[in-house]
Amino acid sequence: MNSDEILAKITTIMRETFNAPALVISPEMTAKDVKGWDSMKNIWLIVAIEDSFNIKLTTSEVIKVESISDYVALIQDKISN
Amino acid sequence: MKEWSLKECSWLPEVPTNFRDQCVAIRSSTGDSASDLYRLAQHRLNSSQLNSLAATLSAVQKNSDSCQFKNYFRLGLVSNATTALFVPALRASALRYGICLDVVEAEFGQVMQEALDPDSPINRADLDAVLLALDYRGLPFPEFFEGFGRSDVVTTGNDEAVDYISMLRDKFSAGGKRAIIVQTLPAPPETLFGSYEYRLNATLRRQTEQFNSRLADISQDSAVVLLDVAGLANRVGLDQWHDPMQWNLAKLPFAQNLVPIYTDYIARLLGAIRGQSRKCLVLDLDNTIWGGVIGDDGVDGISVGQGNALSEAFLEIQRTALNLRSRGVVLAVCSKNEDATARLPFKHHPEMLIKEEHIAVFQANWIDKASNLETIAATLNIGLDALVLLDDNPAERAQVREALPQVAVPELPEDPSFYPRALLTAGYFEAVGYTADDQQRAEQYQANSQRSSLQSSSRNLDEFLQSLAMVAKVDRFNQQGRGRIVQLINKTNQFNLTTRRYTEAEVVAMEEDSSIFTLQVRLKDRFGDNGMISVVVCRTVGKQWNIDIWLMSCRVLKRRVEEFVLAQIVKHAREQGITTLQGEWIPSARNDLVKDHYANLGFTPLKEQDGSTFWQLEVEDYQPGTPPITIEQS
Numbered sequence: 216m217n218s219d220e221i222l223a224k225i226t227t228i229m230r231e232t233f234n235a236p237a238l239v240i241s242p243e244m245t246a247k248d249v250k251g252w253d254s255m256k257n258i259w260l261i262v263a264i265e266d267s268f269n270i271k272l273t274t275s276e277v278i279k280v281e282s283i284s285d286y287v288a289l290i291q292d293k294i295s296n
Numbered sequence: 297m298k299e300w301s302l303k304e305c306s307w308l309p310e311v312p313t314n315f316r317d318q319c320v321a322i323r324s325s326t327g328d329s330a331s332d333l334y335r336l337a338q339h340r341l342n343s344s345q346l347n348s349l350a351a352t353l354s355a356v357q358k359n360s361d362s363c364q365f366k367n368y369f370r371l372g373l374v375s376n377a378t379t380a381l382f383v384p385a386l387r388a389s390a391l392r393y394g395i396c397l398d399v400v401e402a403e404f405g406q407v408m409q410e411a412l413d414p415d416s417p418i419n420r421a422d423l424d425a426v427l428l429a430l431d432y433r434g435l436p437f438p439e440f441f442e443g444f445g446r447s448d449v450v451t452t453g454n455d456e457a458v459d460y461i462s463m464l465r466d467k468f469s470a471g472g473k474r475a476i477i478v479q480t481l482p483a484p485p486e487t488l489f490g491s492y493e494y495r496l497n498a499t500l501r502r503q504t505e506q507f508n509s510r511l512a513d514i515s516q517d518s519a520v521v522l523l524d525v526a527g528l529a530n531r532v533g534l535d536q537w538h539d540p541m542q543w544n545l546a547k548l549p550f551a552q553n554l555v556p557i558y559t560d561y562i563a564r565l566l567g568a569i570r571g572q573s574r575k576c577l578v579l580d581l582d583n584t585i586w587g588g589v590i591g592d593d594g595v596d597g598i599s600v601g602q603g604n605a606l607s608e609a610f611l612e613i614q615r616t617a618l619n620l621r622s623r624g625v626v627l628a629v630c631s632k633n634e635d636a637t638a639r640l641p642f643k644h645h646p647e648m649l650i651k652e653e654h655i656a657v658f659q660a661n662w663i664d665k666a667s668n669l670e671t672i673a674a675t676l677n678i679g680l681d682a683l684v685l686l687d688d689n690p691a692e693r694a695q696v697r698e699a700l701p702q703v704a705v706p707e708l709p710e711d712p713s714f715y716p717r718a719l720l721t722a723g724y725f726e727a728v729g730y731t732a733d734d735q736q737r738a739e740q741y742q743a744n745s746q747r748s749s750l751q752s753s754s755r756n757l758d759e760f761l762q763s764l765a766m767v768a769k770v771d772r773f774n775q776q777g778r779g780r781i782v783q784l785i786n787k788t789n790q791f792n793l794t795t796r797r798y799t800e801a802e803v804v805a806m807e808e809d810s811s812i813f814t815l816q817v818r819l820k821d822r823f824g825d826n827g828m829i830s831v832v833v834c835r836t837v838g839k840q841w842n843i844d845i846w847l848m849s850c851r852v853l854k855r856r857v858e859e860f861v862l863a864q865i866v867k868h869a870r871e872q873g874i875t876t877l878q879g880e881w882i883p884s885a886r887n888d889l890v891k892d893h894y895a896n897l898g899f900t901p902l903k904e905q906d907g908s909t910f911w912q913l914e915v916e917d918y919q920p921g922t923p924p925i926t927i928e929q930s
Contacts, residue, residue, distance in 0.1 A: 231344040234351055262552040274541045
């Protein structure tokens, strides 16, 4: 899965999580750029990402990620190993 | 086919592909949004879909005052952990049980403050129940390293935790007006000693277990309702349940991918509190309770009984149905078959556990299943929303769901060995109590349905009543009858002339008061014992009896029991020199049925006052009827 495919899948997840069907994301975006991306929704996002990519994120990874590109890199790293 | 899974609620049908479009449509619809939401909630929704449905519900609540749900429930939520994440999912899950749920959350970590402050958000709110969603970290168990193995630690620790729960119950129950729902505690999976852990009292493994067992005791004699989260966590697996990363990250008390099943567990309990649990299990026959097709394979060809793995699987399905029946769930049959053919295994297969006598309504014909289910509900005089259909055929299941969304139809795994698990996990028969009455309910409903089939075969009502061979037993109030008398006085709504409620203490006082005449009536017929079915209380004023209570169980409506009861009252009145009976109908929301009760019995109207009507009968003018009821001599 390349980074574009991962980004597309994250878009779907985020549209569902934030209940925003028209949401468009780009790699440099962070929580403050997306309406509704608060700390609570962030947990939903983490759980949904773990579920749909079938991966497990660690505590240190979760507290470090900020931007969409952080997520993409993290996921890419997890699924290639 | 995907594996059957508890956490994915596999008994629910798959989510329609246009789920999100349907949510949008409900928001902008002007139609019956409540039933659209109910219908959509019946699917296997994941967390984000539950959240979307909850958002749709919020929009509907905001935009439309006219949307009428079957039930409303207001729940307070108190926890030592983060609950905000599952609240929307809980509201959506409640829709599955026909409940429009509003949740009032206590502030995070403010359990004690909420309890002690009479003006706290929870104590201030108008609530039906409060859920104490505490886990082991929220209860005063002593830290193990503070003194493990000391026997006093375990005693003190548990007493403290139980006292704490009792205190919270007392503070939150608003003087007994609210139910308090308390969770059993899943143990943490980590052990310090390995197997030896179980021998040490002060370990959390033992502490939580002992706490749970004491909680069961508390809930026997108070307003506490148990939510068996420990049982759920054990089924999921404690390692799956507890996610230390999520706890550290946001104080989430259990892994968030389990939210759909956790909230369904709560919702089904709220449903049970609201009386929404289902009452009747309808069984398909071919390949559901036996293997094979009776019409093709014959009695010798179908598979059920000891001997091979598959036939034993069907035996287990039958055992499950019978166990449910002895719990009070009525059994019925709905099968596409010739009636005579369908009955063959019940009559002639030696290993069938279910017999014809266990089946209250037997519908085997070629009419569509939805119509047959309607007949079953009508015959038993229960709602369609009290039915569960167990059927191996996916097409039939889909058709029934489409035609009758109120009927629960579990999706089944391919392998019949797993049918009992699917059926019993779905939460259809959730209970918040279990009484002697429940144990007999299946038989009572069954007797009722036999009576009604007799009624349709009898040419007229009198003939039918004659054929019932009714025998009544009449007594003054006494200690043996007291429990049921109090229950009838406080529960009967329809056939109840005055709807006056009395406590047990007041009923005891009536037994001893010579100025009060009391009557309790039991009724048997050829189909069984109906138990106590009527209660009368008269207060003496001079030479007159004022009928303070006259009520009757609707189970024996239209059987001329009231005529029989009046004859009994008159007989005693004469013996005691009473000349006049005065009756009163106080209208309530539910007792229109007895508006003309006294007129029908030959009383003359006396007056109307504040909406109530008063009626009078001179004892010497009384003309006895001839209800076909004989009296049992005690």
